[in-house]
Amino acid sequence: MVIQYGITGTTAKGIAASVERGVTEGALAPEAALPPVRRLADELGVSPGTVATAYKELRRRGIVVTRGRGGTVVAPVPAVASRRPPRVPEGLRDLAGGHPDPALLPGLVPPSRLSPGVRSHRSAPRLARLEEAVRGWLGPDGVPVEHVTFAHGALDLIGRLLSVELRPGDAVAVEDPGYHHLLDLVPALGLRTVPVAVDDEGMRPDALRTALRAGVRAVVCSPRAQNPYGGCFSAARRDDLAGLLREEPDVLVVEDDHASWVTDTPLRSLAVAGLARWVHVRSVSKFLGTDLRWAAAACDPVTLARHDGLLLLTSGWVSHLLQETVYGLMTDVDTRALMARARAAYVLRRETLAGELARNGIASHGASGMNLWVPVRDESAVVNGLRSYGWWVAAGARFRLSAGPGVRITTAGLEPADAARLASDFAAVLGESEATYGG
Known part of the structure; x- marks a missing residue:
């Protein structure tokens, strides 16, 4: 062009x-x-x-x-700004955004105990009680919690670490298909993305081995609820990946567990595998509220020092008002009960749609999380076809580098009663697409 x-x-x-x-x-x-x-x-x-x-x-x-x-x-993925999704056309059911169901989010009440005024928290950037709550959150899953830190969300932490650990032109291994904002962030930092194919158990060992041999300096992966494919580490897959990564002690491994409280699969973390350089990060926007731009991370001591050193020079600390809000929600009995209901609802909605699609002869992937990935021949034909039936789904081009085409359907707000109609409409669209485009 x-x-x-x-x-x-x-x-x-x-x-x-x-x-x-x-x-x-x-x-x-x-x-x-x-x-x-x-x-x-x-x-x-x-x-x-x-x-x-x-x-x-x-x-x-x-x-x-x-x-x-x-x-x-x-570049196919412009580095100067993250690609914004298309505006949802009026009157369509939005299943493209990747967002949680608002009805399953707790109410946000900012704390009143902190008065406004001039203060600096650089000497004590983390609330001690929240730090202990984080250790109690991560520790039972086997994540080492000797060194923990906070950030303004998972991407904030990942971006800071990549910028301090790597140099322009260095390569980062990313999931393919993977989280589109991460795929935009890496080249925005002057780094190269190396796609690593995924399946229902997460990153494939053969693809990771190829990436490591290509000289990647960092690996970013999801242990469960992988977005958009839905993969989750089995114990065997975690062990296979860890075996490869232990042979590359200088490679930083970033593990993003973004849907921890509302995913139905256990955590099988690489953090327990004796890696030299690692960080396990958990954000809360998928289940406590999309405006809560906060994440906790456990990591090795070198990674902690480098992250916190750069944080000190930029924003300095994460707002203590935000920390107080997160702490209040994390320790609230009613919020924990709501999270249990949300987890059950998301599992039911995802599995119901997957089952209905299968009954219509349509394969999908979504072993965990809030989305289904449906491989298709022509993304545009499917997106536009479903639009004519009143549905809005995400074209897969935003999420993939070398992976084959597909569409992502966010199931978080899709009631089971609507799943059969969506699956039937999807089958009709595929039939129309084959008639128009010859399969």
Whole structure:
């Protein structure tokens, strides 16, 4: 695809900024071809070396990629901003967002004990009582809890660690299909993504072995409720992955357990496997509230020092008002009872839809979590077809690098009574798609 956007600038920095601005504003779409170096140099009245330097900087930051004779194109996953999902058309049932059911979230009441005013918590960034509650939360699952820390959500912690541990151009192994915001974050940090295929038990050992041999410096994975595929580690899979990772003691392993309280599968953590560099992070937005941008993490001492050192230089600490709110919910008996009801509801809704799809001859994946991944031949045909029946699901392109096409259906708010109709409509759409596109 040839671009129509007019690149400007007389310096390498200015040219790079112009291209980045075009990507940010959507004028330069993914896969858009940039002009050859010499042609753009002639158009702008600068030397070819100036344009080549600009393109080199854009490649380093993951905004563009070079494909040999195919030239330089905008990266398939733009690095300057996370891709926002399409707006849900009016009147459609939204099963694309990946969000929990609002009816199964507790009410948020900010604490009143902390008065407003000027204060610094840099010397004591974590509430001691919340720190102990976190140890009581992680410890029973076997996660070592000698060293714990807090962050503004899982991605905040992952981004901080990758930025301090790795250097531009280093490679990070990520699940494929995987969490789309992570797939955007890695290149935004100037790093390279290396896809690792997943199945119903999480990362596949053969794919991880290939990634490790390629020289990845970090691995980010989900032990359960993997998004979007739904995989969860079995004990055997955890042990196989751990065996590979123990042979690479310099590789940082980040384990994201984002749906801990509302997933029905036990945690089989890599944190218990004797790895040299590791962090287990748990966020709460999927079950305590989407506005609670807080996460707890347990990790090795080196990782703790590097994370907290950079946190100290940036935001300094996680708001104590936020910490008090989280602590109140985590220790509230009624909230824990609600979490148990939410867990049972999410299991029932996911399994009901999976069963209805299977009855219509449609295979799906979702061993745990709030989503189902349904492999399809043509994502657009399925998304648009289901739209005509009143459903809105997520096209899989946002979640995958090398994996085959599919759609993600969020089942968290789908009552079992609606599952049969959705599955029937899905089967009808697949039939229409085959008739239109020849299968």
